[in-house]
Amino acid sequence: MTLEKEIKDHYLYGHKKFLRHISVDCVIFGFHDNELKVLLLHAAYAQKWALPGGFILKKELMDEAAKRILKQRTGLDKIYLQQFHAFSDPERSTKKMNQQFLKNAGAKIENSWMFERFITVGYYALVDFTKVIPVADNISKSCEWFNINKLPEMILDHRNIFNEALKNLRMQLNFYPVGFNLLAKKFTMPELQKLYETILHKKLDRRNFQRKIMATGIVKRLNETKKNVAHKAPYYYTFDIRQYTQALKTGVAAFVGRRPIKKNGL
Amino acid sequence: MTLEKEIKDHYLYGHKKFLRHISVDCVIFGFHDNELKVLLLHAAYAQKWALPGGFILKKELMDEAAKRILKQRTGLDKIYLQQFHAFSDPERSTKKMNQQFLKNAGAKIENSWMFERFITVGYYALVDFTKVIPVADNISKSCEWFNINKLPEMILDHRNIFNEALKNLRMQLNFYPVGFNLLAKKFTMPELQKLYETILHKKLDRRNFQRKIMATGIVKRLNETKKNVAHKAPYYYTFDIRQYTQALKTGVAAFVGRRPIKKNGL
DNA sequence: TGTTCATTGCGTTATTATGACACAATGTAA
DNA sequence: TTACATTGTGTCATAATAACGCAATGAACA
DSSP: OOOHHHHHHHHHHHHHEEEEEEEHHHEEEETTTTEEEEEEEGGGHHHHHHHEEEEETTTOOOHHHHHHHHHHHHSSSEEEEEEEEOOTTSSOOHHHHHHHHHHHHTTOOOOOOOGGEEEEEEEEOOGGHHHHOOOOTTEEEEEEEEEEEEEOBBBBHHHHHHHHHHHHHHHHHHHGGGGGGGSSSEHHHHHHHHHHHHHTOOOOOOOHHHHHHHEEEEEEEEEEHHHHSSSSSEEEEEEOOHHHHHHHHHHHOOOSSSSSSSOOOO | EEEEEEHHHHHHHHHHHHHEEEEEEEEEEEEEETTTEEEEEEEGGGGGOOOOOOEEETTHHHHHHHHHHHHHOOOOOOEEEEEEEEEETTTSOOOOHHHHHHHHTTOOSSSOOGGSOOOEEEEEEOOOOGGGOOOOOOTTEEEEEEEETTOOSSSSTTHHHHHHHHHHHHHHHHHGGGGGGGSOOOOOOOHHHEEEEEEESSSSOOHHHHHHHHHTTTTEEEEEEOOOOOSSSSEEEEEOHHHHHHEEEEEEOOOOSSSOSSSSOO
């Protein structure tokens, strides 16, 4: 099937496969070069970027729809996934925008389920950046990582969805040790700290941070140091999956508390 | 319009007013006689109870749909409302159940948007019990408060939705002072404490609790004590809306922490 | 080959938060 | 008047944590 035909098919008969009015959008976070990044698709027709998203098959759990989308864009299977909010503004997607897209694609369609209102459920995912192979979908020119502080213009309310995802991630990370999902199996303490600092948007004391992390019992130090680094080589650590699973339930001490701070700030 | 006709109309033409596949369910919490309660509707056809719920008008925000439902059941306008999760099990509602209902209502319908799959978005609401006048909808026999520890059998996955709501409320209350929404304008410290103990499912020390609450700066003591009470009369307190709004953003100290406890337990 | 220096690993100290508990004050009921 | 359950206020010991010191490491450079 040609792309044009595929698009037409989706607009005309997609509602036979998918649920009407509901979509899923994924905010995929990765951490690389001491920067928090998010994976976006280039929506060529709009010259803007979009969160990877999709629709829910008629017999599919929403979580599975999100997993399917993530698998397609990242190639990854078992990733940390969290539903965080449903967005329902009646004006969040418009018929006009769809017709713009169809025009660019060279298709003309009068009526479509895609022109109707959509409520989208936001998920955020935490992935190991090094394991991801970004794959664009057939209507996007490319799929790329963006530093969360240098985001391009985004379609619809995707910027807002991203903001909410980050807010949720921040709260989550403060009480649950989910950050490990963003790192490779082996990581150094400075890497982990930078991850926390980036997400929580707050400077942390190096020595207190280490103590707090070790107190959780989640990480184990390996008998191996990082090679080829300037200055003193840091140890590698891994996290203990059993302890981690436990800590996910009970939570850990907050990193951003409400105790008065004299010196450290943002 | 008769009830029978109304039901038939809803099944046959409801999809012209409402979005397909999406519903909203509300877990309405109230606090009375030192007990946490939830407002349920009696679904006569199933001899079970249901969370107040409904559908989303074609041009309506989901939050507004939830508010509309709450207004109908409680008569209240401005109440604390929180979206907490979307439930998407394809089997959560079934055609069979709908037909059971229609049979009991004396209607016969072959096809309906109501037979299709629904994803429901859960909201929880915190209301002032004394202000609520429970109103049943036209397909329910009654609308009643239930102690959360003595819940009746519920339809569909409503029991699960309730459980998730309580879990979310617990987490919320631990870090944000949302509990005040469940009390009248004036309340005593023992009342507030009982509220926290009930929701958090944990005994708290009376004196430390008072210290912690006062430290938030949210409550003001009034120059008035409770009357007609056995033993020493407690003072009344109110909460300062300005301080409260601030605290909603920044959060407060956790009531259930991870610090080892020697004596207090559940 | 020795020096420099940013960074790491492993501490200590001071302060704050909080769990545990004592005791006097209050006001109804016996 | 007395008994007693409950409230209001305060103290103490300890755990948590913010702040900070210092030696060890190892690449870069003279």
